[in-house]
Amino acid sequence: MGYAFTLDDVAYLRSDAGCAALSALADLPLTPASRLADVRRAKQVSPDHSGAVLETVLLRRKAVAKVDFDQGLFTDDALQQATPRAVAEHRARRFAGRVAHDVTCSIGADLAALPDGSFGSDLDPVRVAMARHNLAGSRAVLRADALRPVSRHVPVVADPARRDSAGRRTWRPADFAPPLDELAAAYADRDLAVKCAPGVDFAVAPWADEVELVSLDGHVREACLWTRGLATPGVTRRASVLRSTGEEWTITDAEPDDCPVSEPREWLVDPDGAVVRAGLVRQYGHKHGLAQLDERIAYLTGPVPPPGIRAFRVVEHGHYSEKALRAVLRAHDVGKLEILVRGLDIDPNALRPRLKLSGGGSMTVVLTRIGRRPVYLLAHAERT
Known part of the structure; x- marks a missing residue:
């Protein structure tokens, strides 16, 4: 589950002293063999926040290929669930010209891709503080429960946490945080987009008007459940294939499916x-x-x-x-x-x-x- 950050940790990491400590330790090897030496050095540089500093140095290295936050702040769980840039930008295109509310904005990765004027909220105060830092004032972020709507008349984006209380991955939508059906019920009158793991059984979301599976560079990254005005008329299933080069294509169940059966050919x-x-x-x-x-x-x-x-x-x-x-x-x-x-x-x-x-x-x-x-x-x- 990684290091458990506190609000005090986040305040320190954003301070001049915290930034100086992160800079001083940026070159640590952070390998299993160097672990003891890395910890000793971190305690010398930042005695009261060595764990937070070490974890942040490590997570920033992991984040480089995934999110576009210079000097960002993350938790391990939040970074693992964060959407890769290309996928977040692909999803955000359906909101073009509209202000959206990300009701589980976490560290802000998905919110950053949404149109200007969009805003976010999260129940976790640490992630709210990290999102405010990562977004540097470009988006408003507040603390709120996703199941208690604090906005009106705008489309909603959600990415429920998919780990149980022990930190184990869960595939049961009832165990998501917030639970999938409760989330759908809370925004039944809104255009809603819910990001899910691609392994979820989509039959558990009969309220979804369109299910989109998205892959990036050959790896299936997510399923997105679209409702109402965000869904494509006449389409219930879609596959979108993205490449880091910028190439992409899509196919849907509205297209012809005449496909014969044949012995192996060339x-x-x-x-x-x-x-x-x-x-x-x-x-x-x-x-x-x-x-x-x-x-x-x-x-x-x-x-x-x-x-x-x-x-x-x-x-x-x-x-x-x-x-x-x-x-x-x-x-x-x-x-x-x-x-x-x-x-x-x-x-x-x-x-x-x-x-x-x-x-x-x-x-x-x-x-x-x-x-x-x-x-x-x-x-x-x-x-x-």
């Missing part, structure tokens, strides 16, 4: 995780002229893969058994093997040593099923 395509999690594999396959290997498996195949993805050029395929796969890999002189599994109960880490790889080549094997038949597809991974 290429195998594993759709982006946002597409799979949103249940839009058929729409993606139709859009790119691909077919499914099996109606219940999220692999696609076809003569040409979509541009700009990592796809697999199929070398051969056949019925899977360990013995057969071992012989195939030996015939292709494979010594380095990427193992992908979907639809079969196989542990790649347990399988790899049993394959007794000894060749000089490098390939990918996909283990899946077509109907009830387990199959392997041996391929070369390529960037299209």
Whole structure:
């Protein structure tokens, strides 16, 4: 759970003495091997707030690739849940031209991306103080309970905490803080956007008019539940795929989903995780002229893969058994093997040593099923 900051810690870290201590300790190694020496030095520089200073130095290093706060203040939990810049900016576009209220603003990462004039609130006084520091007066931040509305007539953004009282991650929406259904009920008359973990069962949010899954650089980062005027008419599910380069594309359940089933062809395509999690594999396959290997498996195949993805050029395929796969890999002189599994109960880490790889080549094997038949597809991974 990390260091438990107090309001006194935050006041110190914002003071001239705190800034000087953070600057003096910015070069600490902060490795397991240097831990004792780091603590000793921190206590020499800042005897009364050494824990807060050490934690802040560490969290600032972690924050560089995630949030855009120069000399920011964070808690470990808040930074872990903070939205990456590109994802926060993507979500904020739906609020263009509107003032919004972030009712769980935490350290201010999502609030910073919202349009000018937007404001935030949080029940945790420490996070409110950190958000005020991080936003440097660009947004108003007050202390308030998200379940007791303090604003009217403006759209609302929320990101409920997803850890229980012991600090463990929870997937039960009733255990979120605030609970998901209570949050939706409190703003039933407002346009509402709720950020959730992508693993949440969306059936627990029947009040959501649109569910959007968002990935960044191949990793599914969040689900956003949109209601009322923030949702897209005619769309109930959307996948948005973002890249750090600025490229992005989206696909929805309003698009055609005619997608045949086919035996493996020249290429195998594993759709982006946002597409799979949103249940839009058929729409993606139709859009790119691909077919499914099996109606219940999220692999696609076809003569040409979509541009700009990592796809697999199929070398051969056949019925899977360990013995057969071992012989195939030996015939292709494979010594380095990427193992992908979907639809079969196989542990790649347990399988790899049993394959007794000894060749000089490098390939990918996909283990899946077509109907009830387990199959392997041996391929070369390529960037299209």
